[in-house]
Amino acid sequence: MKRLIAIAGTLLLPLVVIVGQAQSTAPVDREYTLESTMLGYRGVGGQIDGIRNPTLWARTGETVRITIVNGELMVHDVTLEKLNVRSAQILDKGATSSVTFKAKDSDTYYCSLPGHRAAGMEGRLEVSDQPPVQSAGVTPVANGRALNLDFETGTLQDWTATGDAFALVKEDTARKDQRAAIAACTGRAAAWRAIHARARSRPHRFA
Numbered sequence: 001m002k003r004l005i006a007i008a009g010t011l012l013l014p015l016v017v018i019v020g021q022a023q024s025t026a027p028v029d030r031e032y033t034l035e036s037t038m039l040g041y042r043g044v045g046g047q048i049d050g051i052r053n054p055t056l057w058a059r060t061g062e063t064v065r066i067t068i069v070n071g072e073l074m075v076h077d078v079t080l081e082k083l084n085v086r087s088a089q090i091l092d093k094g095a096t097s098s099v100t101f102k103a104k105d106s107d108t109y110y111c112s113l114p115g116h117r118a119a120g121m122e123g124r125l126e127v128s129d130q131p132p133v134q135s136a137g138v139t140p141v142a143n144g145r146a147l148n149l150d151f152e153t154g155t156l157q158d159w160t161a162t163g164d165a166f167a168l169v170k171e172d173t174a175r176k177d178q179r180a181a182i183a184a185c186t187g188r189a190a191a192w193r194a195i196h197a198r199a200r201s202r203p204h205r206f207a
Ligand SMILES: [Cu+2]
Pocket: 037, 038, 075, 076, 077, 111, 112, 113, 116, 121
């Protein structure tokens, strides 16, 4: 009997996963995709491609869908603060989840998991009758070279540690303890601020 239950369990598990990833396919006026990591949401495709915590725009009254694709093994969601709508939480890298809503007022999107918003997972949703004027982002530069601040390479090549930030990141590699990971990301955010403070002290590089 125990063995039967075990077999049933292994058969049911993939079904649960598939149901958990089911997405709404109802037609929408505007669609955005964001990759979720502790560093923030990274725009995927279109005008927001590659932008961290991009400002999303929708025309008043449009039906909008924001889909998140998990960029790491960590629980995330996407929540709209004023509208109070929340996507399902996702855990696995590559898992997706979305919110679909009618755009009424400008709002803030963020991750509702404890500590994630503070670590940097938030951005703006602008709702208006006219598209906003887009300004291009500028890659931070030091010593005449564009800085590599991409965590995914795992090199931390151009990062500057403050305090014990990188010591915590090293402990985080096994990803066993979510609290340790959040602590590490708080350290990463401090390192991010530090390097931007350095970049700002060289304003002639940002013509
Ligand atoms: Cu999160």
